[in-house]
Amino acid sequence: MSDALSLVLLGPLEDIGSNPAFFGEVVIGGVMAGMLYSLVALGFVLIFKASGVFNFAQGAMVLFAALTLVGLMEQGVPVWAALALTAVVMIVLAFGIERVVLRPLVNQEHIILFMATIGLNFFLEGFGEMLWGANVKKLDVGLPDKSFMVAGMQMNQLELSAGLIAAVLVTVLAIFFQKTRIGRALRAVADDHAAALSIGIPLKTIWVVVWSVAGIVALVAGIMWGAKSGVQFSLALIALKALPVLILGGFDSVPGAIAGGLIIGVGEKIGEVYWGPLVGGAIENWFAYVLALAFLLIRPQGLFGEKIIERV
C-alpha cells in the first residue's frame, strides 16, 4: 500500500526535484497554453456578464475569425490589412447579432437566448466554411518561430509571443471591464434589463460593444491557436476547453477566467508529464473536466464568481 502511495505521490515529485530546468519548461508550456484558454474563456465571460447569456457560438466565432483572416491572406491581402479587415468583419458581425438575434429576444428567458447562440454557432460554422472552404489551412502571420535556450530551458518564440500577446490583451480587458463604469454598466445589464434601461443604460450599445470585444478576442485566440495547429474545424471545439476554465473561475469574473485558464493549463501539463506515464498518458484530455467537476461540488460559483444568492 505504502509502496503504491510513494509511487504515485513521491515518484513524480522526485522527478520534479531532480530536474528543475525541465520542470520550468513544463510550467512555462502550461502557462502559454493556459493564457490561450483564458483568452477563449474571456470571450464567454464578457458576453455572460453583459447579457447573462452563455454564448455557445464563441468557439465558432474563433473559427470564423481565423477562417476570415486566412481566407483574406490567401487572396493576397497583406497581413496587417487582413488583420484590420477581419477585426472590422467581427465588429460588423457584432452589430448584426445585436440587430438580428438579441434585439428581438430582449427580455426573454436566458435559455432562449442560449438556444439562439446555438443557432448562431451553426450559422457561423457553415457560413465561414461556405465562404472560405473547409480545408485545413496554415496560418502564418509572421510571428517568429524559433527555439532557444534560457537557463537550461528550451523555449519557443511562437509560444512565448502568443502567451505574451494573450497576457497583454487579458490585462487590458480586465482593467477595462473591472475598473471602469462600463464594468458597472455591464453588471447592471446582466442583472436586470428593465432597471438598467430605466437608469439610462442603452442595452443596444452595451451589447454591440461587448460582442465586438468578444469578436476581437476570438480573432486573437484564432490567430494564436491557428498559428499553433492550423486553421481547421476543430478550432470551434476549443470552446469545450473553455467551459471548465469558466467553471473554475466563475462565469462572470474576468480575473477568474485568467486564473482558471492558468490553473488548467499548468495543471494538465504537469499532470501529463509527471503523472501521465503512471496511468498510460492522456491526462491532458480529462484533467480540466475532472477539476471542473470537483469545483462544481465544492464551490459552484467558481473561484471568483459572484456568490449565488437564493432566498428560501
Next chain:
Amino acid sequence: MTGAGGARPLLEVEGVSVRFGALNALTGVSLAIGRGEIVAIIGPNGAGKTTLINVISGFYHPYEGRIAFEGRDRTNLRPPDVAALGVARTFQNVALFKGMSVLDNIMTGRLLKMRGSFLLDALWWGPARRQELQHREAAERIIDFLEIQAIRKTPAGKLPYGLQKRVELARALAAEPTLLLLDEPMAGMNVEEKEDMCRFILDVNGEFGTTIALIEHDMGVVMDISHRVAVLDYGRKIADGTPDEVRKNQAVLDAYLGVAHE
C-alpha cells in the same frame, strides 16, 4: 428651475391610449404634472396605473396621444433617452441589481452623470479616479439621506423587501432626477417602514424640489402626502384634483365601492 416652456407643466400627457392586443390598457388619458408637485395616481387593480408610468418612462409607446416633457414632444423616446432627460423611476416588483452591493447599485444610478469615453476611462487614471470619488461622495450623501449606512456593503438581493424598496429609491435619486416616478413605493411595508418612506418622499420633494408622481394603494398615505390625486379606472381617468375633491367625487366612490359599470 430654468423655466423652459414658461408656465407649461413639467410633464404633459395628452389623450394617451395604449393597447395590448384587444385590451385597452389606457384610453385617452390626459394628465399634467407641474414642477414641484407630488401627484398620486390611484385606482383599482388593473386600472392602468403602471401602464401610465411605463408610457411616461418610455417602456411602452402609446398608439395615440402625445407626451411632452418640459414643453417638448417626447412621445416615442426609448427608456434610456427618457432617463437622460431627467426622469428616474422605481418598479412595482423592485428591480435592483441583486448581485451588487447597495453602494454599487446607487453608483450605477449615477452612470448618466459620469462622462468621458470608456477607453479614456480605462487608460487615463487621474481624472477617471477623481470622477469616481466625486460620484462616490454624492452616493454617500444619498445613503445618509435615506439612512441606509448600515447596509451599504450588503448585496441588494439579500435585503428584506422594505429595504430593497428604499435602495431602489436611492438609486433613482442618485440620478438627481427632475421627475421621479414611484410605482407603489410602500407596497408590502409595515406601518413604521411606510412612515419612513412618506418622510423620505416629502423630504425629497421639499429639499430638492423634485417633482414626484407615485402610484399607491394606501389611501391614508395618498391623502397625506400628495398635492393632487388622479384616479384611473378601466384605463380612463375618472377624476383629478386635490385629495379633498377626489375623496368626495362620486365617480371615485363608485369605482372603489364597486358600483356596476353601465
